Amino acid sequence: MMFLKIAWLNIWRNKRRTLITAASIFFAVMLAILLRSMTDGIYENMIHNFVSYSSGYLQIHQKGYWDEQSIDNTFEENKELNKILLKNPDVTHVLPRLETFALASYADKTKGVLVLGIDPEMERKVNSLDKKVVQGSYLESLNDEAVLIGEGLATQFKLKVKDTLVLLGRGYHARSAAAKYKVKGIIKLGSPELNNNVVYLPLQQAQYMHGAENRLTALTIVPNGVSRLDDIKVSILKNIDTSRYEVMTWKEMIPEMNQFIEADSAGHYIIIIILYAIISFGLFGTLLMMTFERLHEFGILIAIGMKKRSLAYILLMESLMISLIGCLAGIVGGILIVKWFVHNPVYFTGELKEVYENYGIEPFLYFSENPKIFIVQALIILILSGIIAFYPVFKIMALKPVEAINS
Amino acid sequence: MIVQIAWRNIWRNKMRSFVVIGSVILGIWAGIFILAFSWGLYQSNIHDSVYKQLSHIQIHHRSFRVENDPKFSISGTDKILNSLHSDKRILFASSRVISTGMITSPTTASGVKILGIDPSSEAKQTGLNENVINGNYFGSGKDNEILIGEKLAKKLKVKIRSKVIVTFVNIDSEMISAAFRIGGIYRSKNTSLDEVNVFVKKDHLRDLLNLKPTESNEIAILLKNEEDLTAVKNYSTGLVPKGKVEDWKELSPELGLVIESFNMYTYLISGIILLALIFGIINTMLMSVLERIRELGMLMSIGLNKRKLFSMIMLETLFLTLIGCPIGLLMGWLSIEFFGEYGIDMSMFSEGLSSYGFSSVIYPALDNQKYVIVAVMCFITSLLAAIYPAYKALQLNPAEAIRKI
Numbered sequence: 006m007m008f009l010k011i012a013w014l015n016i017w018r019n020k021r022r023t024l025i026t027a028a029s030i031f032f033a034v035m036l037a038i039l040l041r042s043m044t045d046g047i048y049e050n051m052i053h054n055f056v057s058y059s060s061g062y063l064q065i066h067q068k069g070y071w072d073e074q075s076i077d078n079t080f081e082e083n084k085e086l087n088k089i090l091l092k093n094p095d096v097t098h099v100l101p102r103l104e105t106f107a108l109a110s111y112a113d114k115t116k117g118v119l120v121l122g123i124d125p126e127m128e129r130k131v132n133s134l135d136k137k138v139v140q141g142s143y144l145e146s147l148n149d150e151a152v153l154i155g156e157g158l159a160t161q162f163k164l165k166v167k168d169t170l171v172l173l174g175r176g177y178h179a180r181s182a183a184a185k186y187k188v189k190g191i192i193k194l195g196s197p198e199l200n201n202n203v204v205y206l207p208l209q210q211a212q213y214m215h216g217a218e219n220r221l222t223a224l225t226i227v228p229n230g231v232s233r234l235d236d237i238k239v240s241i242l243k244n245i246d247t248s249r250y251e252v253m254t255w256k257e258m259i260p261e262m263n264q265f266i267e268a269d270s271a272g273h274y275i276i277i278i279i280l281y282a283i284i285s286f287g288l289f290g291t292l293l294m295m296t297f298e299r300l301h302e303f304g305i306l307i308a309i310g311m312k313k314r315s316l317a318y319i320l321l322m323e324s325l326m327i328s329l330i331g332c333l334a335g336i337v338g339g340i341l342i343v344k345w346f347v348h349n350p351v352y353f354t355g356e357l358k359e360v361y362e363n364y365g366i367e368p369f370l371y372f373s374e375n376p377k378i379f380i381v382q383a384l385i386i387l388i389l390s391g392i393i394a395f396y397p398v399f400k401i402m403a404l405k406p407v408e409a410i411n412s
Numbered sequence: 413m414i415v416q417i418a419w420r421n422i423w424r425n426k427m428r429s430f431v432v433i434g435s436v437i438l439g440i441w442a443g444i445f446i447l448a449f450s451w452g453l454y455q456s457n458i459h460d461s462v463y464k465q466l467s468h469i470q471i472h473h474r475s476f477r478v479e480n481d482p483k484f485s486i487s488g489t490d491k492i493l494n495s496l497h498s499d500k501r502i503l504f505a506s507s508r509v510i511s512t513g514m515i516t517s518p519t520t521a522s523g524v525k526i527l528g529i530d531p532s533s534e535a536k537q538t539g540l541n542e543n544v545i546n547g548n549y550f551g552s553g554k555d556n557e558i559l560i561g562e563k564l565a566k567k568l569k570v571k572i573r574s575k576v577i578v579t580f581v582n583i584d585s586e587m588i589s590a591a592f593r594i595g596g597i598y599r600s601k602n603t604s605l606d607e608v609n610v611f612v613k614k615d616h617l618r619d620l621l622n623l624k625p626t627e628s629n630e631i632a633i634l635l636k637n638e639e640d641l642t643a644v645k646n647y648s649t650g651l652v653p654k655g656k657v658e659d660w661k662e663l664s665p666e667l668g669l670v671i672e673s674f675n676m677y678t679y680l681i682s683g684i685i686l687l688a689l690i691f692g693i694i695n696t697m698l699m700s701v702l703e704r705i706r707e708l709g710m711l712m713s714i715g716l717n718k719r720k721l722f723s724m725i726m727l728e729t730l731f732l733t734l735i736g737c738p739i740g741l742l743m744g745w746l747s748i749e750f751f752g753e754y755g756i757d758m759s760m761f762s763e764g765l766s767s768y769g770f771s772s773v774i775y776p777a778l779d780n781q782k783y784v785i786v787a788v789m790c791f792i793t794s795l796l797a798a799i800y801p802a803y804k805a806l807q808l809n810p811a812e813a814i815r816k817i
Contacts, residue, residue, distance in 0.1 A: 021702065025695055032691040040684050047677070073569070075520055106521055108514060113585045114481065117514045117523025161480055175521065198604065202523070261603040271758045272453050272774075276681055279442045280688060286438050287692025290431035294699030297427065357672045370680075 008315065012322035022295055026324075027331040029291045030390055033284040034335025035342060037382040040280055042343050044273045045373035048266045049231070054195035055262060056255045057132045058203075061100065061225030062234060064258065065090070065241070068251045070222060071258070076105055076177050079220040080249070089244050090226060095237045098131050098227040100124060103211045103220065107174030107182065109154075109204060111162040118158065119202045120172060122211025125149065131227050134192070134205070141166035141190035147209045151189035157201035159191045166191060172204070177217035184214040226252075232375045281389060288393050292324070296397040303401060304409025317398040324394035331390075332383045339379055346372045414720055418727035428700050432693060432729070433736040436794055439689035440740025441747070443682055443786040448748045448776035449756070450678045454671060456774055461667055462660050464538055464601050467632035468641060470663055471648055471655045476629055482511045483583035485627040486655050495651055496633060501640040506533035507628035509617045513580025515560075515610060517568035524564070524610045526578060528617030537632055540598065540611065547572040547596035555616040558592035561606025562599040570594055578610070582622045590620055631655075686793050693797035697729060701801045708805055709813025722802050729798035736794075737787050745783070751776050 016023045056062055067080040082101060090099050103122030108115055125144035128134040134153075135143035144153060152170060164170065169185050176182035186206070194200045212218050228237050234254045241252050256263045306316055350369035353361060361368035422429045462468055471492075473484035486492070489507045496505040509528030514521050531550040535541040540559075541549040550557055558576065560568075570576060572594055579589045592612065600606055618625065631652070635644060641659055648657045661667065701708070712721060755773035 022699075025698055029691060029695045033688070036684055036688050036691075040681065043680065044677070073519060074567070106523065113581075114479075115581050115587075116480075116512060117521075160478065163479075264603070272449070275449055275756075275758075276446055276685075279446060280685055283435075283438055283442055283685060283688045283692060286431075286435055287688065287695060290435060290692055290696035291699060293431055294428060294696060294703060297425075298699070298703045353676070357676055 008319050009322060012319045012326060015319065016323050016326055022298070023327055023330075026291050026295060026327045027334065029287055030328050030331025030386060031335045031338060033288065033390075034332050034383050034386045035338045037277070037280060037284065037386060038335070038339030038379055039342060040277060041378045041382055042339075042372045042374070043370065044270065044277075045375060045378060046371040048270065049373050049375070050371040051266070052231075052255070052262065055199070056259070058134070058137075058194050058196070058199055060223075060255055060258045061102075062228055062231055062255050063226040063238060063241075063252065064102075064223045065226060065245070065250050065252050066223050068247075068249055071251065071253060074222075076103075076175065076215055076217060076220075076222065079103070079177070079217055079222050082219050082221050086224070086245065086250075090224070090241065093237070093240060093244065095228050095230070095233070095240065096226055097229045098127065100127050100131060100225040100227065101208055101221050102223045102225055103208060103215070103217065104222045105174055105182075105211075105215060107172045107204075109158070109162075110171040110173065111164050111168065114162050116158070116161065117202075118172075118204050119199075120174065120204050120206055120211065122206050122208045124208050128205075137192040137194060138190040139193045141188070143190055144205065144207050147207050149189070149207045150186060150210060151207075152186040153190045153192050153205040154188055155200040155203040156191050156193040157197065158203065159188070161201070164188060170204070172206075172214065174215070176215040177220065180216040182215045184210075186210070232377060281385070284386065285389050285393060288390055289396065292393055292396055296400050300400075300404070300409045303404060304406045304411075307404065307406040308410060313401055313404070317401045320397045320401060321394055324397070325391065328387055328390040328394070332387050335386070336379050336383050339382070343372045343374060346370065347374060414724050415727060418724050419731060421724070422728050422731055425700070428696070429732055431696050432700075432732040432794075433739070435689060435692045435696065436733050436736025436790060437740040437743060439686065439793065440737060440786055440790045441744045442685050442689075443790060444741070444744030444778060444783060445747060445776065446682060446685065447678065447782050447786065448744075448752075448778035449774065451778060452752075452756075452774045452776040455777065458660075458667065458671075460601055461664060463634070465605075466660045466663050467537060468635045468638070469633040469645060469648060469657060469659050471631040471633075471652050471657050472629060474654065474656045476510075477656070477658075480512055481581075481583075482509065482621050482623065482629055485509075485583075485623055485629050486631065486652060487624065487627050489628040489631060490626050492631060492651050496631075496648070499644070499647065501636055501644055503634040503636045504533075504536050505631060505633045506530060506537045507614070508534075508630040508632070509614050509621065509623060509627075510629040511580045511617065511621060513578055515564070515568065516577045516579065517570045517574065519569045520567065522564060522567055523608070524578070525608050526580060526617060527609060527611050528614035529611050530614050534611070537634060540600075543598040543600045544596045545599050547594070549596055550613065552593075552595050554593070555613060556590070556592045557595035557613065559596045559598055559611040560594060561603075561609065562597050563603055563607040564610065565594070565597050567607065572597065578612075580621075582620065584622055588620055682789075686789065689790070690793055690797045693729075693794050694800055697725075697798050697801035698804060701725060701805045705808060705813045709808055709810045712808065712810040713814060718806050722806055725802035725805055726795070726798055729794060729802075733791055733794045737791060740790070741783055741787055744786070748776050748778055 067078050070078040087099050090096055101124050105120045107118060107120045109118040124147060126146070129143065138153065139156060144151060154170065166188055168188050170188055171185045172183065174182045192205070194203065212220060226241065228234060238252050238254055303316060307313060352358070353368040358368040471486065473486055476484040493505055493507060496502050511526045513524060513526055515524045535549070544559070545562060550559065565571070568576065574594050576592055576594060577589055578592055579587065582588050598606070618627070633644065633648065635641065645657050645659060708721065752775050755775045757773050
């Protein structure tokens with residue numbers, strides 16, 4: 006305990022030195038957070054753009070639907086289930102979906118499309134789907150006899166707002182599903198895959214067309230955060246009848262996206278390792294100078310009878326305290342700087358802006374606010390500085406007091 | 413004289429000097445390595461897309477890529493291919509017939525892009541035969557053989573030798589349904605395309621579509637040398653005046669997105685690394701100045717004026733940087749030569765890489781000009797980093813400074 010106190014007093018004896026060391030840790034933590042937040046941000050943005058407008062982050066289906074995605078594996082819409090799901094504190098909204106594949110025809114052209122039966126009001130509230138409309142207007146109600154189609158699809162069909170689209174598919178229990186709808190709006194979505202293939206239809210119209218009244222292929226569960234999806238999934242599974250329903254995260258539903266991100270982020274590992282190397286070197290330099298500067302003091306302490314071991318222990322404590330101060334400050338600084346970038350986004354210009362806009366992705370630098378980043382990065386730097394703090398310890402163990410005093 | 417003092421100063425405390433030199437070396441090495449690594453990654457992405465999927469150049473009918481309708485075809489493709497093959501700059505060229513439609517199995521249906529290919533040419537063009545994981549690559553010799561992706565096979569719940577129905581519209585806008593038997597299942601670099609692309613024999617699809625025997629929808633050209641891209645593009649435009657000739661950049665805007673963002677993030681990341689370098693050097697130099705307060709105070713009291721003191725500290729940093737620069741450059745160059753030869757195996761960082769089919773070994777590469785840029789940037793960075801400590805030294809009051817330990 007006394008050593009702790011000595012260490013604490015020691016670090017404030019020379020404020021300048023402490024501040025410099027703490028500052029180097031502070032900057033290290035902040036830069037690591039900034040880099041990680043930026044690289045993770047790209048992916049979160051990518052996932053958000055794709056997942057929100059297709060499957061959603063979490064979905065609940067009739068058990069067995071995912072393995073055999075047929076309209077026969079649908080389940081009846083039921084208020085009980087919605088209530089149970091919404092009771093979960095991590096769930097903010099539940100969106101009903103009826104998702105099928107059909108042939109769409111306009112004039113002499115026919116193409117396979119993804120038909121998404123949605124609740125227009127809910128999609129507007131949760132995903133701001135109405136903001137994606139580039140021509141015409143958004144769907145009005147569950148019963149609106151109209152469709153929204155992807156911009157790419159509209160171009161291929163050379164189709165304009167108010168033209169009529171024919172949909173032809175397979176309905177519930179092998180009924181034939183055929184209907185024609187007026188195109189009410191054209192939407193531009195981030196992912197080219199969706200943009201070229203998607204037709205949004207009000208839910209009740211979709212159910213009517215497929216002869217599947219009140220039936221859904223999926224409920225999309227909107228969580229209040231995207232970092233703890235697996236935990237949310239587990240807590241949902243506890244409350245529902247698992248013999249009837251299955252719950253899946255986007256990683257299970259769109260594994261190739263997850264794989265792509267994993268593959269792509271491999272490069273970032275190398276880069277962040279290099280950053281750690283530079284940071285460690287900077288820390289080492291600071292600590293080295295600090296030790297060097299205090300050799301005289303250490304020599305005197307040992308000469309008047311201080312055990313080397315105790316002195317080393319005190320020094321280790323000092324380094325740890327300084328590191329902690331630096332890390333905490335770094336986390337605060339990191340949060341502030343990331344928050345600043347989130348609220349004052351940096352917009353791209355030139356070619357990159359065009360490329361992003363073509364993809365319907367907002368062209369700004371997106372930063373991730375996942376709390377895990379802040380904690381993990383601070384911990385990594387703390388461990389690094391802990392390892393580096395052994396340098397003064399070794400130096401003391403090998404110290405010759407007479408030489409040190411004379412230096 | 414200041415130069416001499418500065419030079420001697422840095423050798424008086426070797427350890428401190430080595431830390432600063434070390435930071436500079438590490439900074440330059442890191443800058444070079446990151447740029448080379450990114451370039452290697454980018455090259456390997458392009459290489460995969462060009463050689464396994466797109467080819468360098470594709471020629472279509474003007475309206476084909478917009479309408480996606482097989483009736484927009486290029487006629488006389490055999491002749492065009494012959495003249496392309498006789499050109500020395502071209503490694504290989506082949507033609508395809510393409511339609512979109514729906515594939516149906518007893519369980520379910522899915523939208524597909526049907527590519528009519530000549531199996532032996534396609535093997536040379538994109539190495540499609542190497543991707544077959546199950547069954548044969550058009551081994552039966554029958555016309556109605558189809559090659560589908562693993563992902564699609566799973567979705568349709570079909571196996572080798574299963575029968576599937578493919579429905580599409582021919583050039584006269586009539587609905588055509590044709591039965592095919594699955595001869596092989598493939599898995600390519602890009603699993604999302606595996607769900608969409610199915611391959612059948614070109615002549616068979618051409619008949620089904622009612623196209624004339626020499627008509628094709630797509631001509632793909634692989635070059636021997638990337639540098640000939642523009643020249644061959646112009647040459648092809650001459651051969652097919654009615655067609656639209658596009659290179660891989662125009663064909664795949666996604667690749668453009670990946671490349672553009674990668675470039676930008678590389679700069680941002682280099683910026684962050686340089687910042688880390690600045691802080692490292694500032695701290696070390698600051699410590700070294702503050703540690704020498706007494707000595708600096710002494711110098712000032714015996715008549716070294718502030719300007720000279722400032723330039724002395726700046727000179728010290730300059731020397732340290734000048735020593736670090738060539739070593740850093742050499743180390744960067746050596747490590748790139750080494751990894752460029754043997755590659756960096758990324759599979760330890762990510763399973764996704766190999767399962768996604770990216771080549772998991774990256775070969776970093778860098779052109780000479782970038783070495784200079786990195787060295788200059790690190791040089792400027794470390795000089796900038798020295799300004800604050802040097803300025804701090806100016807604030808010393810000699811009388812007080814001498815008394816300090």
